[in-house]
Structures are given as structure tokens and as C-alpha cells.
Amino acid sequence: MFTTEIEIRTGAEPVVHDLTREIKKFLVAAEGDNGLLHIWVPHATAGLAVIETGAGSDSDLIAAIGELLPRDDRWQHRHGSHGHGRDHVLPAFLPPYASVPVVHGSPVTGTWQSVCLVDTNIDNPVRRVRFSFLAG
Template sequence: MADLSRTPARRIAAPTSAQAVLTVQTRGQGFTDITRELRAFLREIGAGTGLAHLFCRHTSASLTIQENADPDVRTDLLTALDSLAPRSGRWVHDVEGPDDMPAHIRTMLTDTGLAIPVAQGAPLLGTWQGVYLIEHRDRPHAREVVLSFLGDCAEA
């Protein structure tokens, strides 16, 4: 049987919400760490306890929470995505080039949205976790990520 424990629940007294759009300049296929930007957003709005939601406004880029200590993990993840949705596939949709349809498949396999609990104004990420935008196209793009927070303000 699993050993389960949790911290006591806390009632949220004065709910608040905030939203911003983060523009991420990518360099082409790869991972861009946006953890620092998420933390800055939460500080700027005076977040306390609640939920941060991130939404990528694109169909050929996505979001993930992944290890932030060893960059080899991200390299291996790109290799795995390449094997799952290769550019050399016989894709019908290729209007924007051979990386277009594989990018859509990779987005479907990962996700465009993340929900992250927040406490004391900080995302409750694990020790080795970072938040990343994954660019699935070969060339650079300006990607938009909507950052939202619902919860209470930090106590003074």
C-alpha cells in the first residue's frame, strides 16, 4: 500500500486572476526554457497560492515540463520525436515544407497547455523540472504563450 500524505488544505480568501502574453523567439527546432519568465510573471502580479496556466497559441510548437539539469535529455527527446514523426514521412500535408506535418504531429504528442500549482508565489515544480516551449519547425519563429494565474495574492 502506498504511503500517502498531503499538506492541509487552505481556503483562498480573495481570488484574483491575471494574464499576460509571452513572446518567445525560437532558433528553430529545439527547447526554449521559459521557467524564468513564468516566475517573473508570478512575482510581477503578486501571486500567492493558486494555479498557473500556460497556453501555446500555435499548432507547430508546444509546451512541456521536463528535466532542466542535463541537456542530453532534451537532445534525446528531440531524437525520439524525430523517430515518431520523421520529416521523411509520406505526409499529404506539406504546403509549408517537409517539417510542417511532422511539427503538427509532435505538437499533438506533446501539448499546447500546462497547468502548474503555485504556492507562495512560485510554481511548485520538482527539483529538476523546467518549463519549456518546444519549437518543432526548422526555422526560427516568434511564438506566443499565454500566461494566466488564478488564485490569491501573496500575503504581505
Template sequence: MLSEAFEISTSGRLVTDITDRVEAFCKEARDDGIVHVFLPHATAGLALMETGSGSEEDLEGVIARLLPRDDRYVHRHGSTGHGGDHLLPVFVSPSLALAVERGGLALGTWQRVVVIDPNRENNRRQVQLRLVGG
């Protein structure tokens, strides 16, 4: 099993594309298998989505409606609305399992691997990758 961890900065962005980094990791294996992508954080998740077409802004609107940044949450440490950040992983999983074929991600034409991070208090995220051979 091949594994790697790296850190990213989300720098106030809701969506951060990590596809190229995951793809580079898979190329090292030059084989088929499954790559498990894991984000060990309580307020962020991973998703497959199209980027650069306005989807990021659409997602921002959906999350704002679903998890408003106000003081309605019982979980209240941190800034206003941070309790909602802790609910995000219920809807956006902190892990993905993706097919790898001949050392490359088997993604659809417009699919990108992204970190979804609404947390304004912590912009450093660790991403863990594990490749299991087929």
C-alpha cells in the first residue's frame, strides 16, 4: 500500500481543487487500484464536482441556505456560524474512494476532486492518500 499526506491552504475559499495532486500520487503507482482520499478534519469534506463553470458559487449559495452563518447552533465555540461548519461533514463526506486505472484517476470528463471548507478559522488542511492495488 502506497500512502502520502500533504497540507493545503484553503485561504478563505470554499472550494479547493486537489485533483492534480491526487493524480500525481496515483501516477507513482502506475497500476490499477483504489485511492482513498481522507480529510481528518471536523469541519471540511471532499467531493467530486465540476469547477470553473460557476458551480463553486452555486455551492456557496446552497451551503449558505443549508447551514447559515448565524447563532442558531447549540455548538457555539468559535465565530458566529461555526456550529454549522461542524455539520458540513454530515452532507459532504470527509473521504472518497476513487478508481485508479493504469496509474490515473478514472474520473468523468468534468469531475474534479475538491476540498469543501466553510471554516474561516482554520485554513490549513491535511489530506491523506492511500492507494490499494487491484
């Protein structure tokens, strides 16, 4: 298995960060032809989504999270910024992992699909993402 961990600076606002560039760079370094790419986010308040980006879906996702998991006082988990408890619920809806087939050195995603880091935790502007390639 070839693996590495990268750092992503997400800032102080909820964000959908497209990992396509980082994934392609990793697969070149892995010299992987065919196999499985596993992406892991080792955080209790971030997740991964496979979605279309750039056409509004990323901001729609942030808006939907805001409606489904409002940043208010309903959460029992109360440390951090106001409503931070919802950030700890997020990974139940957007898991911290994704697996993508790799064929001829490229991730096999749909035409408009991207693997994205989704981070709504405004208290932690730096995230780690681990890529692991299993040759097959």
C-alpha cells in the first residue's frame, strides 16, 4: 500500500474543497496503474462527498447542511463556537472516508463527479486528508 497525508487549509467559513488536483498528484506519486484509492479524513467534524462542483452544487450542499443541521443551541455537545455540536454530527451524514477505483492511473469518477472535503467547523481551519492506494 502506498499512502500519504496532506494538509488542507479550509479557513473560517464552511467549505466544500475539491480534492481532484491533490488526488491526481498522489496517484502520479504512487505510480499506481489499477487498484483502489481510499481517502480518509481523521477528524470528528469533517466528511467527504462525491458531488459535482463549480455549478452551484457545492454551495447548495453547504446550504442543505445548514438547514438539516442548523448552527444553534439544540446540540448537547457545546464546546467551541456557537452551534459547534452540529459539526460533530456531520460525519454521520457525510462519512470521513471514500473509496474510488483507479484504472490506468486515473480515478474512475463520473463526468461531473469530484471527491470533496466538506468542513463546516469554523473552529479548526486546518485539516488532514490521508490518501492510500492499493494496487490490484
